[in-house]
Amino acid sequence: MSIRNLDALFEPRSIALIGASNRAGSVGAVLARNLFGSGFDGPVMPVNPRETSIRSVVCYPSLDALPAVPDLAVVATPASGVPALVADLAQRGCRAAVVISSGFDAAGRRALLEAARPHLLRVVGPNCLGVLSPPTALNASFAHLTPRKGDLAFVSQSAAMATTVLDWADVREIGFSHVVSTGDMSDVDIGDLLDYLALDARARAILLYLETVTDARKFMTAARIAARTKPVVVIKTGRGAGLQADLRPEIGGGRGADDVYDAAFRRAGMLRVDTLRELFEAVATLATGLRPSGDRLAVVTNSDAAGTLALDALSAFGGRLAELPEAAWSRLAPGLPGSPARSGLVKLAPDATADAYADTLAAILESGDQDAVLVMNCPQAIADGTEAARATVEAARKARRTPILTCWLGERAARTARRVFAAGNVPTYQTPDETVRAFMQLVTYRRNQDLLMQTPAVVAPFGVDRAAVERLVGGALGEGRTVLTEPESKALLAAYGIATVPTEIAGDPAEAAALAARIGFPVALKILSPDIADKTDVGGVRLQLDDAASVREAGEHMIRTVAGRQPGARIDGFTVQAMVRRAHAVELRLGISTDPVFGPVIRFGQGGTAADILNDRAIGLPPLNAVLARDMIGRTKVWRLLQGYRERPPADAETIAATLVTLSRMAADIEAIAELDINPLLADGEGVVALDARVVLRAEPPAGSARFAILPYPEDLEREAVSRKGRFRLRPIRPEDEPALVRMVELSDPEDVRLRFFAPLRRIGHAFAARLTQIDYSREMALVAEPAEPGAQSAILGVVRLIADPDGERAEFGIMVRSDQKGRGLGRLLMEAILAYAKAQRVGTVHGEVLAENTAMLSMARRIGFRQKVHKDDPGLRVLEFDLSADPSTGRDA
Numbered sequence: 001m002s003i004r005n006l007d008a009l010f011e012p013r014s015i016a017l018i019g020a021s022n023r024a025g026s027v028g029a030v031l032a033r034n035l036f037g038s039g040f041d042g043p044v045m046p047v048n049p050r051e052t053s054i055r056s057v058v059c060y061p062s063l064d065a066l067p068a069v070p071d072l073a074v075v076a077t078p079a080s081g082v083p084a085l086v087a088d089l090a091q092r093g094c095r096a097a098v099v100i101s102s103g104f105d106a107a108g109r110r111a112l113l114e115a116a117r118p119h120l121l122r123v124v125g126p127n128c129l130g131v132l133s134p135p136t137a138l139n140a141s142f143a144h145l146t147p148r149k150g151d152l153a154f155v156s157q158s159a160a161m162a163t164t165v166l167d168w169a170d171v172r173e174i175g176f177s178h179v180v181s182t183g184d185m186s187d188v189d190i191g192d193l194l195d196y197l198a199l200d201a202r203a204r205a206i207l208l209y210l211e212t213v214t215d216a217r218k219f220m221t222a223a224r225i226a227a228r229t230k231p232v233v234v235i236k237t238g239r240g241a242g243l244q245a246d247l248r249p250e251i252g253g254g255r256g257a258d259d260v261y262d263a264a265f266r267r268a269g270m271l272r273v274d275t276l277r278e279l280f281e282a283v284a285t286l287a288t289g290l291r292p293s294g295d296r297l298a299v300v301t302n303s304d305a306a307g308t309l310a311l312d313a314l315s316a317f318g319g320r321l322a323e324l325p326e327a328a329w330s331r332l333a334p335g336l337p338g339s340p341a342r343s344g345l346v347k348l349a350p351d352a353t354a355d356a357y358a359d360t361l362a363a364i365l366e367s368g369d370q371d372a373v374l375v376m377n378c379p380q381a382i383a384d385g386t387e388a389a390r391a392t393v394e395a396a397r398k399a400r401r402t403p404i405l406t407c408w409l410g411e412r413a414a415r416t417a418r419r420v421f422a423a424g425n426v427p428t429y430q431t432p433d434e435t436v437r438a439f440m441q442l443v444t445y446r447r448n449q450d451l452l453m454q455t456p457a458v459v460a461p462f463g464v465d466r467a468a469v470e471r472l473v474g475g476a477l478g479e480g481r482t483v484l485t486e487p488e489s490k491a492l493l494a495a496y497g498i499a500t501v502p503t504e505i506a507g508d509p510a511e512a513a514a515l516a517a518r519i520g521f522p523v524a525l526k527i528l529s530p531d532i533a534d535k536t537d538v539g540g541v542r543l544q545l546d547d548a549a550s551v552r553e554a555g556e557h558m559i560r561t562v563a564g565r566q567p568g569a570r571i572d573g574f575t576v577q578a579m580v581r582r583a584h585a586v587e588l589r590l591g592i593s594t595d596p597v598f599g600p601v602i603r604f605g606q607g608g609t610a611a612d613i614l615n616d617r618a619i620g621l622p623p624l625n626a627v628l629a630r631d632m633i634g635r636t637k638v639w640r641l642l643q644g645y646r647e648r649p650p651a652d653a654e655t656i657a658a659t660l661v662t663l664s665r666m667a668a669d670i671e672a673i674a675e676l677d678i679n680p681l682l683a684d685g686e687g688v689v690a691l692d693a694r695v696v697l698r699a700e701p702p703a704g705s706a707r708f709a710i711l712p713y714p715e716d717l718e719r720e721a722v723s724r725k726g727r728f729r730l731r732p733i734r735p736e737d738e739p740a741l742v743r744m745v746e747l748s749d750p751e752d753v754r755l756r757f758f759a760p761l762r763r764i765g766h767a768f769a770a771r772l773t774q775i776d777y778s779r780e781m782a783l784v785a786e787p788a789e790p791g792a793q794s795a796i797l798g799v800v801r802l803i804a805d806p807d808g809e810r811a812e813f814g815i816m817v818r819s820d821q822k823g824r825g826l827g828r829l830l831m832e833a834i835l836a837y838a839k840a841q842r843v844g845t846v847h848g849e850v851l852a853e854n855t856a857m858l859s860m861a862r863r864i865g866f867r868q869k870v871h872k873d874d875p876g877l878r879v880l881e882f883d884l885s886a887d888p889s890t891g892r893d894a
Contacts, residue, residue: 008096012072019076020046039137090119099125128183129159150175153203191218198226216709227269256597290403313436322370379413389417393424509555587680607680723825
C-alpha cells in the first residue's frame with residue numbers, strides 16, 4: 001500500500017503528453033484540448049514524431065528531445081510500446097503516469113508495472129479516462145468537459161460512469177476536488193487513492209463507484225481510515241449477482257457476493273447508495289452535520305396526501321414513526337383541524353400559517369421523543385409557504401439536538417422557500433420519499449460510524465480443546481477427506497464450547513434401531529454421507545421416530561430414496577440422536593463461508609429447512625466482537641422472533657452473540673476451514689444447542705492471516721517479558737481495553753499525561769479512547785503491559801504504539817508508562833518490543849516527536865540508539881529516529 005508520488009498525479013509541476021495529436025476526434029487531440037484548455041499553469045510538453053506543433057505549442061519528436069523531465073506523463077499510444085515508454089520515463093525521473101491506452105492483457109499489465117516499479121513511478125490505468133484536479137486546473141483526461149472546482153473527490157472504476165457523473169454534476173453546478181478513473185489498476189488502486197484522499201484537506205467527502213475490489217485487506221484498511229476522517233459514500237454495482245443462500249464460494253465468478261460487500265462497507269463506516277442521485281443527495285445531507293440518534297421520525301404536514309406518502313416511504317426504508325407524548329398532544333390539539341390521530345404525524349390545516357408551524361414545532365421539539373422532524377408544505381393560494389419556511393428555519397436554529405428536514409412540494413411556489421432553507425443551512429428536498437430516504441441515510445451512516453466507535457464488554461477468555469481440534473481436522477486431511485462427518489463437525493463445535501446434541505453412528509438400519517432403543521425415543525435419523533451437502537434435499541432426514549421398527553423402516557426407505565435422488569453418493573451409515581424438546585426455541589442458521597474477494601465471512605439468519613428460501617441472513621466480516629455480533633443479529637427478521645412474543649419468552653441473545661464470536665475465532669484459528677454450517681441451532685431462554693453441523697475443509701489451506709480482509713487479533717504477539725525490576729505480560733491492545741486505558745491515564749500524574757499528549761488532559765473521552773484501542777493491526781500496532789503475577793488485577797501499566805505510513809517505510813511511535821510504574825524498566829521494555837515488531841514488519845525507520853523537557857524519555861531513547869535533532873519548526877520539540885534499514889536481517893538494503 002503506498003501513496004508515494006501520488007502528489008504528482010494531482011499537483012504536477014510539469015506534464016508530458018505522449019501521443020498528442022491534431023487529428024480531430026482522436027484521443028490525443030481531446031487530451032491536448034483538455035490539458036491546454038483547463039488553465040494548468042505549468043509547462044505541457046506534447047510528444048509525437050509526426051507533429052511539429054500541437055495547439056500552437058512546440059511538439060517534441062521523442063522523450064530525448066524534451067527540455068525537462070516531466071512530473072506527470074499522460075500516455076495515449078499503442079499498448080505494445082507503453083511499457084518501454086514508462087521504463088524510459090521512470091529512469092529519467094518522472095514520478096507518475098496516466099496510461100489512457102487500452103488493449104493490455106494480463107502480461108501487458110505486469111510488464112507495465114515492472115517497468116515503473118524500480119523507480120517508484122506511479123501508474124494510473126491502463127485503459128482509463130484519466131485524472132482531473134480542478135483546484136490545480138488539471139484535466140489530464142479525455143472527458144468531454146472540465147468540471148467545476150469544488151470539494152468532492154470522485155473515484156470511479158468505470159470511465160463511462162466518470163463522464164456521466166461529470167455531466168450530471170455540471171448541470172447542477174456541483175464541483176470536484178479530484179476525479180480519477182482507475183481503469184485496469186495495474187498499480188494505483190482504490191486503496192491507494194482512499195489513503196491519499198483521506199489526508200487531502202481539499203476533499204470534504206469521497207465518492208466511489210466500484211465494480212470490484214482487487215485487494216480486500218488494502219481496501220478495508222484504507223476505507224476504515226478514510227471513513228473516520230470524512231464521509232465516504234459508495235455505489236457498488238452488481239446487487240443481483242451475489243452468492244446464493246448457501247454462499248458456496250464457486251458462485252459469483254470471483255467478484256464476491258454483494259451482501260459481503262454490504263458488510264464490508266458497513267464495517268468500514270461507509271454509506272452505500274444505489275443511484276447517482278442518491279450519491280449526491282447523501283453528500284449534501286451528510287454535509288449538514290445532522291446526526292440523528294435513532295430512526296424515529298416525526299412528521300408535520302399541511303396535506304394528508306403528502307403525509308401518507310412520507311409514511312409509506314418511512315415504512316419502505318425501514319424507519320419508524322415517532323410517538324409523541326400526551327403532553328405534546330394536549331398542547332397541539334387546540335390548533336389542529338378535526339380530531340387528530342395521536343401518533344407522530346401532525347396534520348395542520350391546509351392554510352396553516354407561519355405561526356401554526358412555529359407553535360407545532362415548538363411543542364414537538366420540547367417533547368424530545370423523536371430523533372428528527374420532517375416538515376412538509378404543499379402550496380396553497382391562501383397561505384404563504386415562504387413565511388412558513390422562515391418559521392421552520394427559526395425553529396431549526398433553536399433545535400440544537402433534533403435535526404429538522406424539510407420538503408416544500410411543487411416547483412414554482414417552492415423556489416423562494418428553498419432559497420430560505422439554503423440560506424439557513426436547513427436541508428430541503430423536493431419530494432417526501434427523497435426526504436425520508438435522506439433521513440434514513442443519516443441514520444445508516446450514524447449506525448455505521450457508531451460501530452467504529454462502540455466499546456465491547458470485556459469477555460472472559462474461553463478454553464479451546466486444541467488437541468481435539470488437531471485430531472479432527474488433521475485426521476480428516478490426513479485421510480484425504482475435506483468434509484467432516486456430522487459427528488466430527490459437532491465434536492469440532494464442542495471443542496470450542498458450543499453446545500451440541502449427542503449423536504451416535506450406525507452402520508445400517510438394524511444398528512440404528514438398536515442405538516435408538518438405547519438412547520430413548522423419540523429420535524432423529526439422518527443419512528451419513530460425505531457426498532451429500534443437504535440431507536433434507538435427498539430425503540436423508542426423518543424426525544420424531546417413536547420406536548425401533550419405525551427407525552429400521554425409515555433407514556431402509558432412506559437408502560432407497562437417496563439412491564434415486566443422488567445416484568453414486570457414498571452412504572457410510574446413519575446418525576441417531578435424541579429429539580430435543582424445547583417448545584419455544586427458534587431455529588437459526590450460523591456459519592462460516594469463504595468469499596472470493598473478502599475471504600472468511602460469518603453468516604447468521606433464520607434456520608430450518610426453509611432457510612434458503614426465506615434468505616433471511618446477515619453477513620459479518622471477522623474478527624467479530626460482541627457489539628458487531630449483536631449488530632448482525634439485529635439486522636435479520638428472525639431477531640423479532642428472538643425478542644419474544646405472546647407466550648414465547650425472549651431467547652438468550654448474549655449466548656447467540658457469543659456463538660457468533662466463537663465462529664469468528666474458529667475462522668481465525670483453523671486455517672483449513674472453507675465452510676462451516678450449523679442448521680439448525682436452537683435458541684431460547686436457556687441458551688443454544690446445535691442439532692446439525694457440516695464442516696468443509698481446504699486440502700491446502702492458505703497460510704496465516706493473509707486470507708482475512710481485516711487482520712484478526714495477533715495472538716502470537718502475546719508474551720511475558722522481564723525488565724530489571726519487574727515481570728510483565730505484553731500483548732496487543734484490544735477494543736475491550738478502552739476502560740482500562742482511560743483508567744491508566746486517570747491514575748497517571750497530570751504532568752506525565754501532558755508530556756505524552758503535548759497538552760494538559762484531565763481525562764480522555766470515549767471517541768479518543770476508542771480511536772486508541774480500536775486499531776487496524778495491519779497498519780497500526782499498540783502493545784500494552786499488564787501485571788504478570790497470577791491472580792493480579794487486570795490493569796494497563798503502560799502502552800507503546802506504532803503507526804506506519806501507507807508505504808510501510810516509516811512508522812511513528814508513541815509511548816506512555818503509568819506514573820507509579822516508572823523506574824521499573826517498563827518503558828525500555830515496551831520500546832524494544834515495538835522496535836522488534838517494526839523490524840519484523842520490514843519498517844525502515846521508526847520516528848517520533850518528544851518535548852524537549854521530557855528528559856527521561858530522551859535519555860532512554862538515546863540509550864536505545866535513537867538519533868535526535870531539534871524540530872525544524874518548533875525548538876521545543878525533539879525529533880527521534882531509529883534506522884532499522886541498516887540491519888541486513890530486515891531484508892532491506894543498508
